[in-house]
Amino acid sequence: MDIINTILLVVLVVSAIWTVMTPRLPRSAIGLGITSAVLTIIMFKLSSPLAAVFELSICAGLISAIFISIISLMPRITAQDRDIRQKEHFHKYWLLPIIIVAAAIALSQFALPTNFNLPAEPVENDVRIILWNLRHLDLLGQIVILLAGAFGVAILFKERKND
Amino acid sequence: MISDMSQVFCVFSIGIILVFIAGLYCLIATANLIRAMIGLELLTKAVTLFIILTGYVTGRVALAQALAITLIVIEVVIIAVAVGVILCVFRHNKSVNGKLLRNIKG
Numbered sequence: 001m002d003i004i005n006t007i008l009l010v011v012l013v014v015s016a017i018w019t020v021m022t023p024r025l026p027r028s029a030i031g032l033g034i035t036s037a038v039l040t041i042i043m044f045k046l047s048s049p050l051a052a053v054f055e056l057s058i059c060a061g062l063i064s065a066i067f068i069s070i071i072s073l074m075p076r077i078t079a080q081d082r083d084i085r086q087k088e089h090f091h092k093y094w095l096l097p098i099i100i101v102a103a104a105i106a107l108s109q110f111a112l113p114t115n116f117n118l119p120a121e122p123v124e125n126d127v128r129i130i131l132w133n134l135r136h137l138d139l140l141g142q143i144v145i146l147l148a149g150a151f152g153v154a155i156l157f158k159e160r161k162n163d
Numbered sequence: 164m165i166s167d168m169s170q171v172f173c174v175f176s177i178g179i180i181l182v183f184i185a186g187l188y189c190l191i192a193t194a195n196l197i198r199a200m201i202g203l204e205l206l207t208k209a210v211t212l213f214i215i216l217t218g219y220v221t222g223r224v225a226l227a228q229a230l231a232i233t234l235i236v237i238e239v240v241i242i243a244v245a246v247g248v249i250l251c252v253f254r255h256n257k258s259v260n261g262k263l264l265r266n267i268k269g
Contacts, residue, residue: 009178149240
């Protein structure tokens with residue numbers, strides 16, 4: 001196992017924990033963006049460049065921007081309220097690092113499968129051919145779900161005449 | 164003797180499960196709807212990485228990439244609609260606390 005992969009994996013887990021543990025939402029959104037960026041590098045290392053580009057542009061870019069935008073719409077809180085919320089936050093989340101460390105130790109004791117031989121089939125290794133020729137129904141599903149999302153958002157923000 | 168691919172799978176699986184646990188804990192512990200969405204995002208990231216990892220160890224990277232791209236598209240639509248719902252909740256309740264929504268149980 002490549003040492004860089006191990007370091008990237010550790011950074012991924014630490015950034016995910018930081019995303020959850022940090023009491024302020026803007027920092028949490030930034031942590032999510034960092035997690036996505038690290039995931040992108042891991043995907044590149046695992047020979048999946050196209051999915052990595054999607055992850056970087058959509059998840060690290062667009063979704064982080066959406067989160068930052070919605071957080072900026074929320075009203076500011078006073079310094080006193082912030083202190084109270086931070087204490088409540090640490091009361092809720094102090095258990096998480098302990099659970100993560102315990103899970104890591106427990107999981108490292110398990111013996112996972114060593115044989116990954118699948119039934120031999122002619123496998124196409126070009127993602128464009130897979131996506132356009134073999135999984136074209138997935139593309140149809142993506143179009144349908146995008147339209148459903150667009151209509152959903154449009155209906156949510158539709159101005160009623162009575163309003 | 165553990166093969167190299169098996170070692171990659173084992174180590175990455177542990178990392179994926181840890182990220183999944185972090186996201187799940189966030190979803191369970193928080194009442195803030197925005198933070199719940201962030202937890203959901205972490206869960207999705209763990210699943211995306213698992214799809215890519217299985218494609219890598221089984222030699223079907225292209226298929227795994229196609230599935231991961233589909234998952235990313237679904238993820239962004241879910242987040243967009245969820246953010247819209249959160250904004251509507253904020254307009255009505257002046258708060259994004261999920262506990263305030265319990266009055267819709269009837």
